[in-house]
Amino acid sequence: MSNIVNIVIDGKEVEAEKGAVLIDYLFKQDIDIPHFCYHPALGTDGNCRMCMVEIEGSKRPQISCDTPVKEGMVVRTQGENIEQVRRDILELELINHPVDCPTCDQAGECKLQDYYMAGGFYESRLEAESKVKAKKAVDLGKNVMLDQERCVLCTRCTRFTDEITHTNELGIFSRADHSVISTFPGQELESDYSMNIVDLCPVGALTSKDFRFNQRVWFLESFEAICSGCSKGCSIHVDHKKEKYKDDQIFRFRPREDHDVNGYFICDDGRLSYKDENDNRLNDASINQETVSTKEALTNIADVLTANPNDTLLLVSPFLSNEELALIKEYTLNNGTTLSGYSPQYYDESFADDMLRTSDRSPNRAGMMALRINENEKDFNELLSQKKVIVVIENSYFEDKAELFKDKKVILFSSKDTKVKEFANTVLPVASFLEKDGSYTNSESVTQHIKSGIRKNAPVGTLTSLWKAIESLSKEKA
């Protein structure tokens, strides 16, 4: 009945689940076993031989990625013997490796480098000139660059295109020393998830064309967040950096392992959506197209809101966090304004697929629904025709519909520089999605929290802080 067995790892008695893959169990114990080909999403392939451990009773070291946990097993992951085995395998992996770390974007997060530094340190026994040459800087399409010389032939990438995306673009060509990864002649990568092979590749053989030569990874800082590309809300790492004399800037998104949401991967569109955060930002507050201070704009907005509460429609959007939506909803309840979350423009059926992507390209519609914010079309159109003051908060609905603003007073809160600005009476910039803290609920009702790590030189206020300022200004007047 019992599935729990007793095993010994490095002299310590522990309990493990019978039949589990040994390497998985070692990872859980925070024992970092060097490995190239094994990946929890792709399973065992057993080709790299890097994950060897000593198991008492077996003649030779065994690969831990293909060894099931058995009762009474005695495993050694350290010791002179096993470390010598690892060094020898690493030496084999490096025989034809170009060691061009200075020009390689993977440097700093490369498994070859890490394992070498952890235990290599042998003298090279091969002349640099006699190394087998192959193609470098091959553009595989979909923002993926291939360097065949750096490849350790772990087949993670080919297994990804075979088993995960089922697009089968990649394969291994030629034999022995001359084996290389490539696409079939004339073919390019086509999956919308292709860039995941950049993360999967343990070395610098597959790198991102988008990130190419932009930064060295050890300069980057990182915080955990979610992608706002669709209502799936995939977990990501945001890699950013504030360089000397420059402003904080995001350089890339990487998927974050999260078994409640996205598993191990993210889609390419979501991955590249970091650009939206950097580009096209709204920086200045304005009243009737004239730049004013934030203070002046706030006073102006407070005046308008206190003067016509019953004639005001607040239009929020599913890009706002649960906290922001709750704050504005409470304001509406207390002050007699009306509230809508109408935002059909974020639906895009063509974006949905059967992996991660959904047809709703906004991160928090479920949160908006949970707060019972009305997004009914008929109600919205009715309110729009009745109300004289329209407050648009991070909602792009009017982007191509500015004619609807005729005879209205328009207040715009936006993190983006939009055309709507030209038709708005008062414009106030707000912090963008990743510049603020907040929680978001995805289409599967998983709520995730973002704690932003971005520190801009001149940060614009978050919606929460600005809204609270407006509330207290209104109170002063009343």
Next chain:
Amino acid sequence: MGIKTVKRHGDTLRDKLYIPAIVSGMKTTMRHFVTNIKDNSNLITKSYPEVQPTDITDRYRGVHRLTKREDDSISCVACYMCATACPADCMFIEATERTDGVDEKMPAVFNIDLLECVFCGYCVEACPCDAIRMDTGIFSFVADQRKDFILSKEALLANTRSKDFSDD
């Protein structure tokens, strides 16, 4: 961590009076004064800038230069090792694709702010390509605007090894 208390010097009455120290200092000054008045042919002080130093050694760390390969193209591959090692954080590099077939990567921008540089030479030590050196022998660098102290890639490439130094 334990704290080690070190006894201060200068606590004695003789030290606190200052006079004995001043007198002994003046004695040295006067001795040099008299010697130099009598014979000024071997003064250590030079009338710089009319008289330039002649004793700069090959190991002297002067203003940087970027070296070139045998085909006269830039050696630097924009790996940022120097910028990573630099304690003054005064190297500003932007990498770009290199298309001439010599290598994959090179700097589009390579600026060193000499006002921030502490001339430690760590950048030279860190470079895996022998692409940056401080062997120009340039010990004095003059400009009247801050921005002119920022050496560009072109300026660094134009600098050469000091003629006074022996061949590599």
